[in-house]
Amino acid sequence: MAKDIYQKFDDGEIILNITNDFMKAYLKIKTSKEEVNLSKQYILEFLKKNNIVYGINERYIDDIIKGNNLNKPVEIAQGLKPVSGENAFIKYYFNNNKEKKAKIDENGKIDFKELNFVESIEKGQVLAEKIPPKEGIDGINLKGEKIRANKGKDINFKLGKNVEISEDGLKVISKCKGRVEFKDGRISINTLLDIKGNVDSSTGNIRFSGDVLVYGDIKSGFFVESQGDIEVNGVIESATVKTEGDLIVKSGIQGSDKEVIFCKGNLICKYIENAKVICEGDIVTDFIVHSNIMCVGSITVNGKKGLIAGGELNVGQNITANIIGSPMGTRTYLEIGVDPKLKIKIKYFLDEKKDIEKKLKILTVTINSYKNLLKKRALSRETRDMFLKKLESYNEFSERLEFLNANIQKISSEIEDSKGGILTVKKKIYPGVKINIGKLTKYIREEISRVKFYIEDKDIVTRKL
Template sequence: MFQRINFDKIIDDYTLNLVVTKDYMKAYLEISLDTDEIPDKNLTIEDIESFLREKEVVYGIQRNIIQDMIDSRVYQKSVMVAEADMPQKGDDGYIQYTHRIKNSISLNQDDKGNINFKELGWFVQVNKGDVLAKKIPPTKGKGGKNLKGEEIPAVSGKEAVFKYGKNVVESEDKTSLISTKEGRLEYAGDKLQVNDVLSIKGNIDTSTGNIHFGGDVVVNGDIKTGFEVNCAGSLEVNGVIEAANIVVGRDLVVKGGIQGNAKSSIKVSGSTICRFIENACVFSDGDIITDFVVHSNISCGSNLVVKGKKGLIVGGEIKVKNEINAQVIGSYMGTKTIIEIGLDPSQKNKLDAYRDELHSNEKKLKDLQPTIETGKQLLQRGLMDNIKKISFVKMLEDYNKTVQNISIVETEIQKIEKQLSEIRYGMMQVKDKIYPGVKITIGRYSRYIKDETGASKLYVQDGDIVIHKN
């Protein structure tokens, strides 16, 4: 509540009570009549204005309201009779960006289901010297005036602050952000930056050697068999990835497709988009979007979307964390196709590795036990010299260490298996058909497809995988 100041004045049979806010922004008047009889003299607007002036109320006086109080004999009621001009705060400054700053991928399909890989528009390329952002200054606002007629200064808006990272500088007048290099525009956290791009005009082959780069890489040709690409940023390939070893720190886009083999692998920390995947090992932490997958080992940390003209998954092992969406699963020939959904593929791979390690340690323990027992008997009979004792002690240490390793691995296996038992999410949507020969696992539940099934959804319900036909 605002603090107020009270003033009183008696004029003939009238008592005037003036209440003014302490900041002199508003004034309220109450008129009281001190007699029940009709007064000899009427109160005038000049009387009231004189009273207001005495109390320094000279601005913002509402004369029409005062006159109405007098004419209508408004008594014993407090009415606002003066109001100051409030100052208006200026608008805050802001940053106006000259380019789209969020990377996005737009997959456009024609009527035949073909994806246009030429117009993905998934990043913004800028040149050295380009203006990336402009600082729009704050406005000054508008001043006010209190009831005393004193000026109240305007309050300006706040000035915006540039936040930027590598390869970006402020202009000399501090009003713009300028790119210092050619590259891809990014918004990293809350900072605008330009990521350098390594552009390969042709193929990655003997003419280039292996590529290791700390930013984005664009390959205008193919990545040939046996070569390596390791980039911290995104990788865009306008041709085909053959049986090469690829490590990508962000997203992978292959406008051709991926033709691998058992000795090569592709590891992507972001999403993967390509025309097809054939005989390849692809590990992607984000989504995988493609036209078809044939006889491949796929590990997907989000969703596998097989769309387009074929929309086919056949053969190989497919591990997906969330959901699979495809046209056709398997083939009329009953091709073995293994699909696992629910657990993060990285955890599933850990589980498989732990099981292999456990089997190896248990075999080692089994092989050591006869030798350990023989050594104990020789030691008890005093038939072991010092050299054999040293060798036997080392063997015992190895045995005990193996036992300890088995305990550790079993604990890790139990943790992951517990996660598997608790999984209830995960789904596979098929728009056309599923052929026999497909095995689907969601969490710890498995189901073999024995009969050809039409468009349907597969998910866990009441402790089993159900097939809901669309």
């Protein structure tokens, strides 16, 4: 506290105390009387003489003149404290919490396969935003002097690879798909998700916008989806795998009736066993056993075994293998030279056509009964409305049926016009194998060595290698 300032007057003494920072002043009227002969102007002049011109509480002066608050210090003036500006800070729009938590659905059921192991980032996604610093509010001391407020401190982004700053300098934006790497405040996007072990209960299911590398296996019952390529150093065990790119499995694929392997690119693996596979590119493997495969491109089965035995293979182009079937006559079905997607599409259209024809048949009976009532003028307004709705449904289904028939005919023509692929057997093909090339069929009834099957003059012909 600063030194007291004294001033005598007729009825006593004025004692003024001013803080060192000149932000507060205390006034004490020392007197033995119950009232004092002081004017408001006198006190104001006294304060002014001591450099107090701002923040004066005139109500306290009025109280003093009335004889209140005598012989005790009163806060007579107070300055305005400066308010420091707010520092800039960064809001992050990604999960930088490493803790994995199981997903809980709306019914409270916990799914331990959904652990949000990785957060996928899209190109152009805002990752972080800087909230700029704010100016402070200046203060004023008792002298009326301005007290400068501290400005808020700015902060800079720390940028890593595959990110950029927005034009206004306030946002960090991803330059590609991938996942965020956040270390020591630095933001980067990594296009590769590398999983050091297995995809299992420790990771949960994986959904990622970039490439995925699994050092171990993809365990049974789990799910991996990637918008890039997937590479697995181990085995895919009865798991569902979907990739927009290539799938490389350094060991093999051991499937089941439920899980499906789907890749839009090429599939390269050691073997495929008891699996369902849909591949829009080519497949290269050592052997395929008891599997259901749809491949838009070609299938090449080479290596030591080079075996295809059991199951069904629908291939848009060619099949090349060392051995097809087995000495035990394992039933093996090969369809070559027709895009499997056309077969799927025409089956979908045919199923829908069958369903619509059934509905039209029922509607026809109902509409005819309404027409009979109409002839007899026995239709109420409510029944007439129902009749009109049935007619509307009939017309909609008829239009859909016309659309389906046109598409079925178009796809059938495409299948009919398929030139067919080539089946190349480098060693042996056994009885029990059924071959479809285009729309032609051939059953293998005896063991044949080193042969090629293809269409010539509207027939499946064989030629020795």
